[in-house]
Amino acid sequence: MNKIYIITLLTHLCIGICDAQVNTPNGVAVPPSALFVYPNSGNYTNAQLQADQNAIQNGLYGPSCIILANYSRQYNCHGYAWHVSTGGAQICIDQALGGITPYVAGVNPSYTQTNYNSTIGKLRVRYSIDHSAVTTYDGKFISKWGPGPLVKHSALDVPPGYGNPSTCWTCNYVPPLTSVYLDGKLISGSFQNTTWGSHNMQIFWGLDPDTGPTFSSTAGSTIINNQNSGTVNFTFNGPSNNGGLSIAFCGAPRHSFTFFKPSGAKMQVYPNPAEDEDVITILSEAPEDIQAVNLDNQVNRIKKISLLDDRQRVLQDYLPNAEGNMTTVKLNAGLKGTYYLKAAFEDGTVQTKRVLIEK
Incomplete structure (x- = not known):
């Protein structure tokens, strides 16, 4: 039986030229002279290849x-x-x-030399004669x-013509993101608006990365x-009004997505304009309320209200009088012209409403 290592040593004598263009993950062209195809006949008949495969399975080069x-x-x-397992043809x-x-070399290498570690997967290994694993x-x-x-197989359970493991290499490339879906909807950019609660994110990339993606x-x-x-x-759950995901390929952070929850605050001030001479009163039982309800129909309560003049200077701060979904404040008398009510909500958002006071 011809041994597989003899076949591999004859590789360069029994190959055809490949006319495909092959690039590394970082876009560097591989020389066309280095690309070839195995012929469908000659020394590599299906029967011979099958016999060699059976011998390997039966322990010809080691029990592993x-x-x-x-x-x-x-x-x-x-x-x-170097190429197939990173997504190429x-x-x-x-x-x-x-x-x-x-x-591994040149202006933009896709792999960097490193030390072997038996607990690390997807390191590339070059053998001393002519083999890669x-x-x-x-x-x-x-x-x-x-x-x-x-x-x-184990490191040394290979045909003798391959030599021994020589150098190890780790990936040094950034697979491009091709598309990202949030809750089934295609999104673009790293900053997205969403709501509190559970979400699903699907990420598709252009190359199959070695050690990822991993999410944090x-x-x-x-x-x-x-x-x-x-x-x-x-889950997008606070404590602030934003959060997100970081995505790492090959162990290094590559992409981050930040999610902002719209406050959904619906601030309404009545009456506006006010025609109650010098006093505006907002009653909890009347529509003259400042009320905030978020997109989930959950109350987003006001923590503080400030009265500002037309130059945005704070005239007075109020601690809201809140009952249920209602918040009321009573403004001082003697006001006339354009003012602003600035409300700070529990989720950290702030909204400002223009108020006109007339005689």
Whole structure:
């Protein structure tokens, strides 16, 4: 039986040129000379690939090897590790002709060298001869074996022609957000108006990030359910009139959404204009009330009312006399002209109403 490592060593002798354009996650072009396709015939017949896959499954290169996906000519180890798992089309990338270089070096690399950690997943690993793999969170590697299968394995349970693990790399790119939905409605921008209570947010991104997205709540929001699948359920619950979500890709914060709850305060002043000579009286039993009701039809009570003159100078502060949904204040006599009533509500919002006093 031909061993899979012999096949992989013959890769460069039995390939065709790929005319596709491939870019790294950060938009750097991979040299066309480094892209190739496996032929559908020749040394890589389906029967031979299947036999090699069976040998791998039966422990030819070590007992840790588990077949995750059957043999395929669509992509190789470098295509999987550096390109496929970040959302691009399946493609074969030749390391010898500089195919990996744009991913790890140059003006805008997508990956940064780091130290190996058995508890960190999605690190890229370059082998000493010619192979690439991706780490898992349980200390294993996943790699594509030439035109053969996709295999989960221990670091050293690979064909001898691959060499040993040499360097590790972590992602250094920002996957773009393609669309965001709040409670099923498409939104744009990072600042949104919403109401108190439970909400659902769906986030779609242009590339499959390595370690995310992960969501964390900012002050005023609480995460209910986070599957790391692009959907997060949360409550928007104070203590201020805003809160939000922070989204991290590859462990670094990338996007933040801030939600503002409209106060819904409906401030009405009666009579306006006043024709009661020098006195305005707002009675709790009459329509001459200053009342605030939020969008949930819950009372958003007034904490303080100030009387301002036409130059916005405070003339007097009042502690509201509130019963139920009603708030009343009695203004002093001797007023004439344009004044303003400024109300501060429980949710921290402020509204101002112009009042005209006539003789």
